[in-house]
Amino acid sequence: MGNSTSRLYSALAKTLNNSAASQHPEYLVSPDPEHLEPIDPKELLEECRTVLHTRPPRFQRDFVDLRTDCPSSHPPMRIMQWNILAQALGEGKDNFAQCPVETLKWEERKYLILEEILAYQPDILCLQEVDHYFDTFQPLLSRLGYHGTFFPKPWSPCLDVEHNNGPDGCALFFLQNRFKLVRSANIRLTAMTLKTNQVAIAQTLECKESGRRFCITVTHLKARTGWEQFRSAQGSDLLQNLQNITQGTKIPLIVCGDFNAEPTEEVYKCFASSSLNLDSAYKLLSADGQSEPPYTTWKIRTSGECRHTLDYIWYSKHALSVKSALDLLTEEQIGPNRLPSLNYPSDHLSLVCDFSFNEEPDGLL
Ligand SMILES: NC(=O)C1=CN([C@@H]2O[C@H](COP(=O)(O)OP(=O)(O)OC[C@H]3O[C@@H](n4cnc5c(N)ncnc54)[C@H](OP(=O)(O)O)[C@@H]3O)[C@@H](O)[C@H]2O)C=CC1
Numbered sequence: 001m002g003n004s005t006s007r008l009y010s011a012l013a014k015t016l017n018n019s020a021a022s023q024h025p026e027y028l029v030s031p032d033p034e035h036l037e038p039i040d041p042k043e044l045l046e047e048c049r050t051v052l053h054t055r056p057p058r059f060q061r062d063f064v065d066l067r068t069d070c071p072s073s074h075p076p077m078r079i080m081q082w083n084i085l086a087q088a089l090g091e092g093k094d095n096f097a098q099c100p101v102e103t104l105k106w107e108e109r110k111y112l113i114l115e116e117i118l119a120y121q122p123d124i125l126c127l128q129e130v131d132h133y134f135d136t137f138q139p140l141l142s143r144l145g146y147h148g149t150f151f152p153k154p155w156s157p158c159l160d161v162e163h164n165n166g167p168d169g170c171a172l173f174f175l176q177n178r179f180k181l182v183r184s185a186n187i188r189l190t191a192m193t194l195k196t197n198q199v200a201i202a203q204t205l206e207c208k209e210s211g212r213r214f215c216i217t218v219t220h221l222k223a224r225t226g227w228e229q230f231r232s233a234q235g236s237d238l239l240q241n242l243q244n245i246t247q248g249t250k251i252p253l254i255v256c257g258d259f260n261a262e263p264t265e266e267v268y269k270c271f272a273s274s275s276l277n278l279d280s281a282y283k284l285l286s287a288d289g290q291s292e293p294p295y296t297t298w299k300i301r302t303s304g305e306c307r308h309t310l311d312y313i314w315y316s317k318h319a320l321s322v323k324s325a326l327d328l329l330t331e332e333q334i335g336p337n338r339l340p341s342l343n344y345p346s347d348h349l350s351l352v353c354d355f356s357f358n359e360e361p362d363g364l365l
């Protein structure tokens, strides 16, 4: 290991382990200024691979080209949507069966999460179930050039788990060299006017290169069967909030989320038919361009096997084009024990798309 690599490794290990001697809850520890030196993503990726060398290799996933016919003078924006699986929920609430105990060890799982992010290098990262924001993702991603925002759930179920690391919530990161933050809103979702335990972050960003503005949103709706109407109400509230944010400005939208809803559910239909003219990016991977993937999460709980399509990237279909999308894992890659696994850290797959602005957006939101 060369000198600069060793220094990087030691800085990374320190950042990733800095809670051990702290008297404060880990999630409240602010990063030491020493850790704010920039990190080269390639070097950091190498370090992840070193730490993970005893694990099976990462799954190979390819980007599928979707629109080669719409030339754009600016580089596309890469958006990543991912429910990373809260550490406390994975260990204390999710009841995963057939999931080897080493799979859930945070000391290695965090490197797998980081490796997945570094492998695709998104310009914008929308995460759910983040319960290691302040001690892990904020300090590291800020050194990689990202601006981060975290909005915890008001009553996170993580807090019920012994040795938890604080509440889980949504996090939104964007690369500061590509975007300027124009406006940021933390939204506590309501259902039939009642405040709920689910949240969203909506940020208006301006592309430094093109000057174009858009609104990026991350959310995580209420889980579980029996809550379909509740999810639908939360979705309507989110749409109303986005309507208010974009009203008058007609800026394009990208909404990333774990909606906890199959495409047959009311909340999906509300988004698909909204006056905001949204479409779901991952449909474009299907043969007819009209079908969602067969699954975005696949796990075996003690209560049985759960294979569902719950995660989406919605976008303003007239103002934006999806240039490419990262394909999903095959059943064979996922394997018989499903997710999370030794080589994939979450029970949800990451969704990654490259977007470009269409040339004539006026009035076409
Ligand atoms: N202290 C207090 O006063 C309060 C505490 N709470 C706590 O919060 C919990 C509910 O919070 P809420 O936000 O509504 O939670 P949700 O029902 O939305 O689920 C929370 C998490 O559980 C995961 N999950 C989904 N299905 C299952 C399952 N079958 N088994 C295990 N985990 C699952 C979800 O993951 P995914 O999205 O990946 O499916 C999700 O991240 C309560 O159970 C309680 O623990 C809530 C309110 C008040």
Ligand SMILES: [Mg+2]
Pocket (backbone or CB within 6 Å): 083, 085, 086, 089, 129
């Ligand atoms: Mg979960």
